Amino acid sequence: MASAPIPKAELHLHIEGTLEPELAFRLAGRNGVELRYASAEELRDAYSFCDLQSFLDLYYELMAVLRTEDDFADLARAYLERAAAQGVRHAEIFFDPQAHTSRGVPIGTVIGGLARALDDSEERYGVSTALIMCFLRDESAASALETLEAATPYLDRIIGVGLDSAEVGNPPEKFREVYDRAAALGLRRVAHAGEEGPPQYVTQALDLLGVERVDHGLRSLEDPELVARLVRDRIPLTVCPLSNVRLRAVDRLEDHPLPRMLAAGLLVTVNSDDPAYFGGYADDNFTAVRDALGLDDETLRDLAANSFRAAFLDDARRRSYLEQVAAHEFG
Numbered sequence: 582m583a584s585a586p587i588p589k590a591e592l593h594l595h596i597e598g599t600l601e602p603e604l605a606f607r608l609a610g611r612n613g614v615e616l617r618y619a620s621a622e623e624l625r626d627a628y629s630f631c632d633l634q635s636f637l638d639l640y641y642e643l644m645a646v647l648r649t650e651d652d653f654a655d656l657a658r659a660y661l662e663r664a665a666a667q668g669v670r671h672a673e674i675f676f677d678p679q680a681h682t683s684r685g686v687p688i689g690t691v692i693g694g695l696a697r698a699l700d701d702s703e704e705r706y707g708v709s710t711a712l713i714m715c716f717l718r719d720e721s722a723a724s725a726l727e728t729l730e731a732a733t734p735y736l737d738r739i740i741g742v743g744l745d746s747a748e749v750g751n752p753p754e755k756f757r758e759v760y761d762r763a764a765a766l767g768l769r770r771v772a773h774a775g776e777e778g779p780p781q782y783v784t785q786a787l788d789l790l791g792v793e794r795v796d797h798g799l800r801s802l803e804d805p806e807l808v809a810r811l812v813r814d815r816i817p818l819t820v821c822p823l824s825n826v827r828l829r830a831v832d833r834l835e836d837h838p839l840p841r842m843l844a845a846g847l848l849v850t851v852n853s854d855d856p857a858y859f860g861g862y863a864d865d866n867f868t869a870v871r872d873a874l875g876l877d878d879e880t881l882r883d884l885a886a887n888s889f890r891a892a893f894l895d896d897a898r899r900r901s902y903l904e905q906v907a908a909h910e911f912g
């Protein structure tokens with residue numbers, strides 16, 4: 582029998598990116614939303630991307646099926662069930678409120694639905710959770726501030742803020758004020774940087790936004806001083822290998838810089854980003870890098886341990902999860 586997947590935390594996961602074509606069709610039917618695809622198979626066939634923007638276009642289009650609290654709860658439950666089967670014990674989940682409020686779905690509907698699924702996640706799936714609210718960087722700073730204000734009644738449900746969507750031309754400095762405000766509210770801070778954007782965006786995210794973790798961060802490797810800083814300050818990078826190949830940040834998985842990042846001493850984690858679109862959930866990403874890059878068991882154990890080292894967990898929980906990683910037996 583194949584051994585169980587290694588216990589891991591997932592720290593870079595967009596809940597809207599877990600919308601599988603079959604669920605999209607089910608929700609479209611329930612809500613009377615027309616999709617411009619005849620079937621789930623036809624939709625799946627459209628999942629071929631040449632860059633981040635070509636993916637984002639479809640990602641935002643399909644969100645039209647998400648309308649009610651039940652929709653968001655069903656979406657999150659479907660993810661948590663799959664994640665648990667892939668060894669995920671802790672998930673820090675991104676969501677994009679502006680992608681819903683701009684369609685007339687109130688932020689309370691989004692957070693209420695997600696919270697319902699997360700509330701019994703430990704009991705049902707054995708997965709502890711947290712929510713990270715992301716701002717769309719191709720929207721204005723004023724819109725991000727309004728979104729943070731609209732979220733104030735729900736801050737007990739939100740552990741931190743993030744920054745996602747179209748990166749190039751939307752540098753971190755644009756969001757300085759909203760990140761200052763988030764920090765004042767006691768929120769943790771992360772941001773996508775260095776996925777398609779230059780290493781200067783990673784430096785800005787650290788210097789101007791005060792991020793504790795960098796999402797993607799691949800292009801940091803172009804700046805040796807930045808790499809030295811990330812190593813010295815133990816800033817985690819949440820790397821998403823299958824996403825990088827599908828969005829052409831990396832040509833082939835065999836060419837992925839993950840081994841170079843590990844060799845440089847970076848605190849790297851492996852995550853699925855938008856698994857419904859990129860061909861795999863958390864353990865699928867672990868297996869894919871193992872096979873393509875020839876990673877040995879102890880490297881996989883280190884990656885899994887890094888995921889808990891980089892998570893927003895209290896010390897007792899972190900220790901308990903790290904013990905599970907240390908005790909894992911590979912098949």
Ligand code: HPA
Nearest residue numbers: 595745746747773854855
């Ligand atoms: O990988 C991503 N990058 C930027 N924005 C996103 N929104 C969902 N996934 C992503």
Ligand SMILES: [Zn+2]
Nearest residue numbers: 593595745854
């Ligand atoms: Zn992402």
